[in-house]
Amino acid sequence: MNVLITGASGGLGRAFAICCAQRGCNLLLTDIEENGLYAIQNGLKRQFDGNILIKRCDMTIDKDVRELMDYANQQNFKLDMLLNVAGIDYEGGFMQRDFLQISEILSVNVEATLRITHHALKLRRPEGRFYVVFVSSLASLYPIPLKATYAASKRFLLDFSLALGQELKSKNVFVLSLCPGGLCTTQDSLRGIEAQGFWGSMTTNRIEKVVHQTINRSLRGKRIYIPGMFNRALGLISRFVPAFIIAKLLYERWSKAQKQWLVLND
Amino acid sequence: MNTIVVTGATSGIGFAVSREMLNKGYRLIGTGRSIQSCDKAAKLLAEEFPEADLIFFPANLMHLTQVTYLAEEINAYLAQNCEGRLFALINNAGCVCSHYTTSEDGYEQQFSLNYLSAFLLTYHLFPSLIKGNGRILITSSNSHKMMKMHWKDIMYQRRYNPLMVYKQSKLCNLLFAHALNRRLSGCPVRAYGIDPGLVNTDIGLKNNSRLTRLVWSVRRKKGVSPEVPAKIYARVCGQKHAPDGFYYAVHGETAFSRQVNDENAERLFALSERLCGISYDRMFEGAGL
Numbered sequence: 217m218n219v220l221i222t223g224a225s226g227g228l229g230r231a232f233a234i235c236c237a238q239r240g241c242n243l244l245l246t247d248i249e250e251n252g253l254y255a256i257q258n259g260l261k262r263q264f265d266g267n268i269l270i271k272r273c274d275m276t277i278d279k280d281v282r283e284l285m286d287y288a289n290q291q292n293f294k295l296d297m298l299l300n301v302a303g304i305d306y307e308g309g310f311m312q313r314d315f316l317q318i319s320e321i322l323s324v325n326v327e328a329t330l331r332i333t334h335h336a337l338k339l340r341r342p343e344g345r346f347y348v349v350f351v352s353s354l355a356s357l358y359p360i361p362l363k364a365t366y367a368a369s370k371r372f373l374l375d376f377s378l379a380l381g382q383e384l385k386s387k388n389v390f391v392l393s394l395c396p397g398g399l400c401t402t403q404d405s406l407r408g409i410e411a412q413g414f415w416g417s418m419t420t421n422r423i424e425k426v427v428h429q430t431i432n433r434s435l436r437g438k439r440i441y442i443p444g445m446f447n448r449a450l451g452l453i454s455r456f457v458p459a460f461i462i463a464k465l466l467y468e469r470w471s472k473a474q475k476q477w478l479v480l481n482d
Numbered sequence: 483m484n485t486i487v488v489t490g491a492t493s494g495i496g497f498a499v500s501r502e503m504l505n506k507g508y509r510l511i512g513t514g515r516s517i518q519s520c521d522k523a524a525k526l527l528a529e530e531f532p533e534a535d536l537i538f539f540p541a542n543l544m545h546l547t548q549v550t551y552l553a554e555e556i557n558a559y560l561a562q563n564c565e566g567r568l569f570a571l572i573n574n575a576g577c578v579c580s581h582y583t584t585s586e587d588g589y590e591q592q593f594s595l596n597y598l599s600a601f602l603l604t605y606h607l608f609p610s611l612i613k614g615n616g617r618i619l620i621t622s623s624n625s626h627k628m629m630k631m632h633w634k635d636i637m638y639q640r641r642y643n644p645l646m647v648y649k650q651s652k653l654c655n656l657l658f659a660h661a662l663n664r665r666l667s668g669c670p671v672r673a674y675g676i677d678p679g680l681v682n683t684d685i686g687l688k689n690n691s692r693l694t695r696l697v698w699s700v701r702r703k704k705g706v707s708p709e710v711p712a713k714i715y716a717r718v719c720g721q722k723h724a725p726d727g728f729y730y731a732v733h734g735e736t737a738f739s740r741q742v743n744d745e746n747a748e749r750l751f752a753l754s755e756r757l758c759g760i761s762y763d764r765m766f767e768g769a770g771l
């Protein structure tokens with residue numbers, strides 16, 4: 217199987233890459249950070265047999281994405297799976313952030329992700345199945361004050377993926393959204409999770425398990441994967457409690473967590 | 483003046499070893515994870531030992547490229563200031579991680595920092611160690627006992643267990659020292675494992691989950707102060723002729739697990755060479771061994 221992974225220099229992207237390589241897949245890894253790509257390429261080649269290709273790409277630039285696809289074409293790398301891992305967030309409320317940062321969140325999480333998906337779908341194997349995974353977030357299930365743009369961008373991906381999956385079902389394309397809680401991908405993310413206290417530890421998922429299950433579920437044609445019982449229960453609540461009440465509760469929780477986060481990062 | 487390298491010299495055992503060795507008159511090359519922690523440690527040591535010759539190099543040893551880069555800096559420094567001679571390499575940097583996370587190379591972090599970084603750093607500094615008739619000391623731990631190599635999934639990618647991963651990394655340290663010594667018969671360079679005992683340091687409190695921090699904050703109270711194990715390193719380095727033993731603790735030579743055998747050692751050595759993209763044998767040939 218040939219898999220394209222975006223955000224492959226990051227913690228979650230690497231974990232996906234390892235999981236796929238372990239299953240014998242060939243990989244095309246991309247990220248904006250080139251040195252990280254070389255490092256993970258070496259690490260994977262030294263552990264596994266599959267073909268590991270890398271190509272730097274700023275997904276927000278159309279030319280870069282075209283070049284990425286040209287490269288895949290040259291290498292005769294027809295796709296069976298696309299893992300949309302790349303995504304960003306900036307801490308802080310809407311008015312505390314520069315608008316450039318706000319628009320960057322939208323540009324990477326939404327526009328660039330759709331751009332690469334659109335291109336990748338054209339590069340899929342003509343016969344056979346094609347799997348797309350969007351890394352959304354537990355945050356996509358609610359309106360989250362102080363993380364409003366991020367949560368809404370992930371909500372976009374969730375709704376979009378459900379619709380796209382239906383649209384392309386007859387074409388043998390299977391679309392899954394992964395909605396994880398906290399993931400410890402770097403030591404910084406661990407600090408962020410710690411800042412949320414009890415809620416942080418309850419919603420945190422084991423990364424090695426999440427990536428494995430995500431691939432399994434995608435291959436089985438599932439549409440949504442919320443890892444962890446506790447997170448699934450939270451997901452259920454969001455269906456019964458009015459959104460404005462959830463927003464009020466979450467505001468209280470996030471303002472506490474952010475204060476804590478600022479203290480920890482001082 | 484003999485020169486030593488101590489990794490993870492900015493806190494805990496490594497810092498205490500650095501003090502002890504400066505006190506004994508060695509020239510110190512310390513390493514730490516950030517510029518800030520290196521500056522802080524260098525300042526403290528320079529205040530205590532104003533005459534001392536010491537320098538710190540920052541590098542995050544979790545990532546192989548940074549290990550290689552650090553080795554180049556150290557080798558250049560040794561060539562300029564110490565006639566290329568290194569008397570002791572103390573591989574001590576280590577961490578505890580409560581979650582599965584990977585280095586830039588996609589290697590599990592405890593395996594990568596606690597063990598693989600030492601494997602690669604030793605490789606790069608080996609020519610300098612040969613010139614200095616040097617010794618390699620590796621901070622292992624009693625926790626390597628009651629542990630077997632988890633060969634079928636050495637980086638615990640399927641089901642992570644922080645304690646097992648830590649214990650395995652400390653077993654790897656001894657297997658590495660064992661495999662090195664097998665290759666070094668007839669060469670003055672020798673490798674040793676050190677068991678510092680239970681030591682009261684911050685190791686389990688850094689970037690760890692609440693549970694890990696809680697467990698360690700209780701457990702470490704029973705530990706000795708880092709000055710105690712520092713004496714072991716000084717003793718192994720202080721003897722004129724490289725001592726014959728293999729694994730040292732505070733009271734002297736000490737027992738190690740039966741898992742430290744040729745078969746495990748060679749299997750790990752071959753795997754580590756592949757993971758680092760190096761060949762010790764080729765390097766030995768180049769060095770005329």
Ligand SMILES: NC(=O)c1ccc[n+]([C@@H]2O[C@H](COP(=O)([O-])OP(=O)(O)OC[C@H]3O[C@@H](n4cnc5c(N)ncnc54)[C@H](OP(=O)(O)O)[C@@H]3O)[C@@H](O)[C@H]2O)c1
Pocket residue numbers: 489490491492493494495496513514515516519541542543544574575576577595596621622623624677678679680681682683684685686688705
């Ligand atoms: N404490 C014990 O009871 C005990 C028992 C047996 C064996 N050991 C072993 O002793 C060694 C030292 O541990 P310790 O207890 O002294 O812990 P420590 O106080 O945390 O010291 C660890 C050292 O390693 C450095 N380090 C951590 N992560 C690093 C990275 N990614 N790159 C470069 N350097 C890094 C630390 O730098 P910072 O100062 O920046 O954190 C520090 O200088 C470890 O190998 C440990 O496994 C400890």
